[in-house]
Structures are given as structure tokens and as C-alpha cells.
Amino acid sequence: MIPERSLEVLRAIVHDYIETSQPVGSKSLVERHAFGVSSATIRNEMALLEDEQLIIAPHTSSGRVPTDKGYRLFVDRLGEVKPLSLPERTAIETFMQGSADLDEILGRTVRLLAQLTNQVAMVQYPSLDKGHVKSVELIKVADNQLILLLITDISRVQQHLIQFAAAIDDDFVATLRAKLIGALTGSSLSQVSAKLKDFTSQFSPQRETYVQLVLDTLLEQVDANRQDKVILAGTANLAKNEDDFKGSISPMLEAIEEQVVLLRLIQEMQAEENGVSLRIGSENGLAEFSSSTVVMSGYEKEGSQVAKLGVLGPTRMDYSANISAVRAVARYLTQTLGGL
């Protein structure tokens, strides 16, 4: 077990390094913190911490910098949670006010989080995997165009334009609509595919291609629901903290824009604890994010966690501030969604 005072020293090192962004040495440590001992003693402690791979010296003879492992220990064992300041609280409240639409709420949320943390903020759209069909609508907008509307119980409405080769008559649309509503209302999204299995056979052969086209679109919509989506804000903060990232930031921007990598990363973090979870540096296993930390928290809708939100920043970040910001915003979002 690592003795208490060593941890105290680690905490001080992380603290100072985050503040100054300079490797921290034994002397400046005793100056800035009131340990009751001399720098030589601290040096011994630091040698110990270095043996444990919690800190590392960039060059043979300059101060120490926390390793990913060091940061991990810091957040797991030593993290006091910094409460949000008053202006931050009011910022959250004003930001969240007066939104009704899910798109708008999430858009505001992600910008808020970016502003609050000065990092890149991410908000994942609710996974509708467990959602249920509330209603289906078919609306004729032209002789050969329909709009298909899929309404689910997680405040999301999806629409898609369907183009037909020839004109379609109103009666057909009406019956199709009625049958779809009858077949699907209330069923979960994962059941939709099964429920539509023999649907086409209810119609006359010459209608079949039309029906099939609608069904294909519908299934596509359902599938689009299953596949998650992330919205981002504050990518400019990446460039602002550029020095903290070892390599160039361009591969990071690429990975972020690509979404795929990001989504998998978020997905993997799903499994962890219930509150805020972190991936520090090499922990996330991706070369382009090897000097980045991801802080994520789930948020809920109607009692069950639907998706995650969080920030991405340099490993050298203010962990307390970011963790509490992510947590607070997740709570507010849960609360806002609950009111819908």
C-alpha cells in the first residue's frame, strides 16, 4: 500500500502541474505547499512515486509530471469535487430555459458544456433501442411523394421523404397508414422488423412494390435510431490547448469529425460505473487520443439511462472542475428531459 503522505505529494504534484503546466520539482513543491518537511524528504517520496510509475521525469534532471496512472489514482482516490460557482449555476439555468424540442435541448446542452469546461463537449443522442413506437404517420405532399413520420416515446420525431415512380391515390395511403398504426403502435423498436414480416401480403400484388418501399424506409428509420449519434461543440478549445497534446491536433479533429471512433469509445465506457467515468490518456487505447482524457456521464429519461454526455480534453486538465461540470450538466439535462 502506498503511504498516506506519498498520496498527499502526488495530489500536490498533479495540482501544481495542472496549474503551471511545468514539470514540478521538489523545491517548488515545499514552497507552495505546507508540508512539514524539507525538500530532501519530498525527493525521497518522489522517488517512491516514480517507482510506482505514478509520476515521470521528462528529462533526467527536471521536475516530475504525473503519468496516466498517476492521474487515475488522483481522480479515484483523491478527487475532491469542486462545487460549481454561482455564475456557473446561473449560466446553466438560463441556458436550459425555454426549450421544448429535443434537438434544441441537446444543442444548448452541448454548447453549455463546452463553455463551462473550455473543452470539447459531446452529447450523445438518446439511444432509442429500447424506445417504443408512439405513432406512425403518412402524409401525402405531392402526387408521387409521401412523408413518413416515425414518432417514438423518447421525444424524437423522425421524418423521411419517399419518392414514388408514379402517382398514388389517397385511399391507398389511408389504408396503409391505418394498417401501419395498427401493427406498430406500442411495439418496441426492436420488434418492428418482426411485426412487419408478412405485412406486404395484406395488399394486392400491384401495390406490393409501393408498400415495400414504405416499409424499407421505415426500417431504415428504425435502424437510424439504433445507430447512435453525437453532437459536438467547442472544437476550437482543442486548438487553444494545443500545447498540451503531444502530436498534432489534426488527427484528433479527424477522429472527432468521423464520429465512428468517438462512438465506439463512448460505447466502451458505457459498461463502467454509474456516475461519471473517465478514460485517461493511454487508457482509451487510441493513438490519437493518447494525451487526451474523456470524461463521460450518463443521463436519464424516464428513469432509465438513455445516453451519455461529456467532455474531451488534454490529460492535463482540471479534473475536479470538469468532473463536476459534467455531472451537473447531466443532472440538469435529466431534469429537463423529465419535464417533457
Added chain:
Amino acid sequence: MIPERSLEVLRAIVHDYIETSQPVGSKSLVERHAFGVSSATIRNEMALLEDEQLIIAPHTSSGRVPTDKGYRLFVDRLGEVKPLSLPERTAIETFMQGSADLDEILGRTVRLLAQLTNQVAMVQYPSLDKGHVKSVELIKVADNQLILLLITDISRVQQHLIQFAAAIDDDFVATLRAKLIGALTGSSLSQVSAKLKDFTSQFSPQRETYVQLVLDTLLEQVDANRQDKVILAGTANLAKNEDDFKGSISPMLEAIEEQVVLLRLIQEMQAEENGVSLRIGSENGLAEFSSSTVVMSGYEKEGSQVAKLGVLGPTRMDYSANISAVRAVARYLTQTLGGL
């Protein structure tokens, strides 16, 4: 008037500078290009070009670099248009295939343009200012929730959730829907506000607040149409070309994310010529884009120009390649939209 050979020299300077990103001197110029004269003569020409502010020497004694004015002359007078390569053509065709939805088409287009040019690509959503209401729909999704659907004739459907304080009955929804359709179908978006002027008075006083809520939402939607929107791709390319931008790229990323600045810039370019238009460096009047060039082209839908698309990159860019890429993509997009 500037003599012909001087222009020839300017062209060579721009060409070499774009290729090497190094200030170009008289000696290397005569080596790389077959002028029939010696470096001394070229020096005289260069002194002339410098008098005209077309090129500038970063330090007293090193090669010359084109100024914004120099680039401007280059694109206006000397720009041969590089035809697209075969792989580029096929890339465009495969990218554009099999899309039906406007969102998807524009999304693909912007990614395509980014990939083709290695710059930040922007596609503006069609301005619906001159659009017409095709239909309005009200759909009840819960006792106290309606979805308002606004369908316009420029392939765009907008939806918005409306939350009521109390439950509403079906009859009311049906009559409201019918009256809205009657009042608005076919009218242009700019007329909507006027047409709804005395709409509320058709209903009994106790309904009025409900009706008003719906109308407000509707007007909000119309307004959201008028206000343009831009989608982006390839922001990672900014970081890749970082050296070409004088200052930090973070204010640029901010301005891009902000959209407002970007939209005004695009708006201003609207007035220029019909084909591809450029803003080079200081021409765009914004400090954060003082070493960037914007290349934009309009694209059309049903014969009239609806919006613009283009790229943003360093002033030191391959103008011929980017101009022809922007032009080609604009044409393909127009063509694709025409097939809808």
C-alpha cells in the same frame, strides 16, 4: 498597364510559392522556368511587381511572396482552370449516387468537397425565403402534445413539438389543421405572417391561447427557414495547414463554429458574379480570416440559385484546383437536385 512579361513572372512566383511554401527568389525562378532571360532581369521585374504591391519580401533579403492583391490578379487574369482528374470525377459520381433526402445529399456533398480539396468545405442550406408552403400538418402524439409539420416546396420538411398545458381534443385539432391548410397552402413563406394576422379571431376565446401557441411555433419555423444554415466538413484540414495561417487557428475554429460570422461572409459574396467568386485574405475584412481565402459558388434548384457552397483555406492554396473543384461540385449538386 502592367507589361505582359511581368505578369508571367507573377504567375511563376505564385506557382512556385504554392508548391514550395518558401519565398521564391530570382535565381530559383529562372532555374525552374524557361524565361529567356537572366536572373538580373527577373530582379528588375520583381522590383516592379513589388512597387505595384503584388509581391512582398518577408525580410529585407529573401525571396518574394505574393500579396493578397497579387493572388487576386493571379486568379482574375491568369487563372487557367485545371480540369478534374479521372479519379476525382469518379469520386464525385460515386459520392453522389443513391441519395434521396436533402439532408443526406448536402451531407455527402460537403464531405466530398472537403475530401477533394483538402480544405474546410461549407455547404449552405437552400434559402427558403422564396419557398412556398406546400402543406401544414398537425399530428397529435399525446393528450397534450402536437407535432407541427411544415412542408415547403424546396425539399425540406420541418417539424416541431408543441407542448400544451392541458389536454386538447381531436375535433379542435382537426378544425385547426383544416383552417391552417386552407389559409396557408400555396402562399409564399414571406406572406405567412400576414395571412395569419386575424387567424385567432376565428376561434372561441377559450381556445385562443392554444391557437396562439401553435401560430407562434409556426412563425418560428418560418423564421428558422429564412435564417440560413451552413454545414461543414474537413475542419481537420485547418490544423493540417496550420503553418499557412499566421496566427492561431483557434479563433478561426470559433468563427466557423459560431456560424454567424461565416453566414454574413457568405451573404456578402452573394452579390458578386454568377460563377465562382473569391475573397482573398484581407478582402474578407475579418481579422481571423486575414490569411484565408474563401472560394464560393452558387448552386441551383429548379432554375434559380438557392444557396452557395465552397471551401475555406489558406491564401496560399492551389487556386486552380480548388476553383475547379468547387465549380464541379456545385454543378453536380445542381444536377442532383434537379433530378428530385
Added chain:
DNA sequence: ATTGGCAGTCGTAACCATTGAGTGCTAACG
């Protein structure tokens, strides 16, 4: 008008000495 030649300008790279922050180790101390 063109050109070769030459002096002059600076930015860049290389080299070297100096500085100083910081370490590890050892011996002394309570």
C-alpha cells in the same frame, strides 16, 4: 534593354559556454 559582377543584408544553423533547476546519494542527526 539586358547582363555579369559585387557589395551588402539578414535569417538560419551551428557551436560553445554558461546558467540553473532539479536529481540521487551519502553521511550526519535526533
Added chain:
DNA sequence: CGTTAGCACTCAATGGTTACGACTGCCAAT
């Protein structure tokens, strides 16, 4: 045994000097 003072050592950073080289501008010759 933990703590401490002292000391030799390391090494990045700093700054000054020099040499180099890629330029230009100008002038006299062609």
C-alpha cells in the same frame, strides 16, 4: 529509522558569436 543538509552531477534552456548562404540592389559593361 525517518529526516535532513550538503554535494556532485545531469541536462535543458539561454545567449552570444560566427559562419553560411540565399537574396537583393545597384552599376558599369554589352
